[in-house]
Amino acid sequence: MLSIINRQGTGAMVSTGPTLDRLTPSAVRLAGIRKSYGAVEAVSGIDLEVRTGEFLTLLGPSGSGKTTTLMMIAGFERPSVGQVYINGVDCTGLPAHRRNLSMVFQNYALFPHRTVARNVAFPLEMRRRTRAQIEQGVAEALAAVRLTGFEDRLPTQLSGGQQQRVALARAIGFGPSILLMDEPLGALDKNLREQVQLEIKDLQRRLGVSVIYVTHDQHEALTMSDRIVVMNQGRIEQVDTPETIYQTPKSRFVAGFLGAANFIEAEVIENRPPAMSRVRVGDDLLLTAENPAGVAVGKPITFAIRPERIEMLPAKGSDPRLETFAAKITQAIFMGDSTFYIAEASRLRLQVKVANGGRAYRPAAGDEVALGWAPGDLVVLAD
Numbered sequence: 346m347l348s349i350i351n352r353q354g355t356g357a358m359v360s361t362g363p364t365l366d367r368l369t370p371s372a373v374r375l376a377g378i379r380k381s382y383g384a385v386e387a388v389s390g391i392d393l394e395v396r397t398g399e400f401l402t403l404l405g406p407s408g409s410g411k412t413t414t415l416m417m418i419a420g421f422e423r424p425s426v427g428q429v430y431i432n433g434v435d436c437t438g439l440p441a442h443r444r445n446l447s448m449v450f451q452n453y454a455l456f457p458h459r460t461v462a463r464n465v466a467f468p469l470e471m472r473r474r475t476r477a478q479i480e481q482g483v484a485e486a487l488a489a490v491r492l493t494g495f496e497d498r499l500p501t502q503l504s505g506g507q508q509q510r511v512a513l514a515r516a517i518g519f520g521p522s523i524l525l526m527d528e529p530l531g532a533l534d535k536n537l538r539e540q541v542q543l544e545i546k547d548l549q550r551r552l553g554v555s556v557i558y559v560t561h562d563q564h565e566a567l568t569m570s571d572r573i574v575v576m577n578q579g580r581i582e583q584v585d586t587p588e589t590i591y592q593t594p595k596s597r598f599v600a601g602f603l604g605a606a607n608f609i610e611a612e613v614i615e616n617r618p619p620a621m622s623r624v625r626v627g628d629d630l631l632l633t634a635e636n637p638a639g640v641a642v643g644k645p646i647t648f649a650i651r652p653e654r655i656e657m658l659p660a661k662g663s664d665p666r667l668e669t670f671a672a673k674i675t676q677a678i679f680m681g682d683s684t685f686y687i688a689e690a691s692r693l694r695l696q697v698k699v700a701n702g703g704r705a706y707r708p709a710a711g712d713e714v715a716l717g718w719a720p721g722d723l724v725v726l727a728d
């Protein structure tokens with residue numbers, strides 16, 4: 346099955362008439378979207394703007410509402426509450442085939458008895474394009490996914506990666522301005538997935554098309570996206586660039602969902618304006634940390650730090666740039682490019698990751714060490 350669309354501007358044919366959203370409209374804008382299925386609230390209040398030409402990824406665990414959100418943008422589901430604007434036009438009540446977008450599904454959904462060329466031609470035929478337009482559209486789309494020469498093959502005569510590229514060619518063949526993709530690489534093995542990720546990203550840049558991409562794979566989201574939307578239980582937790590999401594997660598959920606994170610629960614014991622605090626972990630470990638929200642003395646505060654941000658030094662070692670404290674290694678696991686440690690200090694149990702490439706200090710289980718970080722490496726969480 347394939348979705349569908351007309352050229353931009355068909356919104357003018359909606360019976361209620363189009364509502365112009367903004368002077369410079371975003372590709373997609375979701376305003377106060379909710380979706381319930383009976384008692385199940387699949388999406389519970391989403392506001393989101395997708396910029397024109399942007400690669401935006403919806404990332405979240407199973408059941409967080411990613412597919413439901415995409416289906417409402419595509420027009421296969423109607424929101425219970427809220428508006429969907431596409432290229433500035435209110436399309437909330439518009440069926441899928443009247444929106445200027447296209448969707449690629451996880452299982453490709455190629456027509457098994459149609460050749461590659463006729464699969465790609467299908468959406469153009471549906472739009473009643475002329476024979477010459479169809480031939481040109483097919484040729485351009487196949488060239489874009491590097492499948493020129495495969496026109497006469499059947500889907501069964503293609504590898505998984507090639508089938509996925511045919512699905513992609515079929516989706517872009519009629520020139521939609523927005524491409525929706527729901528876990529499109531889920532069926533491919535890791536190496537092929539990484540290769541097709543780069544191809545999709547490259548294609549998106551060349552065509553200048555806006556992409557809304559759904560995945561639950563954090564690495565895929567980090568490598569492909571201009572911005573990532575982290576979803577949890579039908580809500581948005583954070584929208585930011587991959588680097589900001591990874592380095593400055595706002596919540597425990599985001600920190601834990603994208604990569605490994607240590608959480609440090611502490612109590613503020615002294616504030617040093619403008620934004621520094623002394624905090625205590627357990628009974629005896631005192632640390633300096635940034636406290637931009639100004640959590641008051643006596644109140645709890647939670648920090649996150651990535652395993653690779655923690656520096657490890659020989660016991661009693663110090664570094665003027667770092668705040669250091671004593672710890673003991675309880676586990677050391679060799680992982681090829683890095684070594685993964687569990688270190689204990691007071692009541693803290695920290696994961697530490699050290700790259701194996703350089704000449705970094707690499708202790709063994711049972712060793713006493715010093716751990717350290719710069720105060721700014723601790724990220725304050727909102728929860």
Ligand SMILES: Nc1ncnc2c1ncn2[C@@H]1O[C@H](COP(=O)(O)OP(=O)(O)OP(=O)(O)O)[C@@H](O)[C@H]1O
Nearest residue numbers: 382385386387406407408409410411412413414561
């Ligand atoms: N047609 C439906 N009827 C009832 N509940 C539904 C329906 N579609 C989705 N849901 C529920 O809504 C929630 C969100 O589902 P959705 O498919 O959007 O999640 P997802 O983030 O795409 O998950 P996955 O990663 O597993 O694909 C889930 O709890 C799901 O069970």
Ligand SMILES: [Mg+2]
Nearest residue numbers: 411412413527
């Ligand atoms: Mg899904």
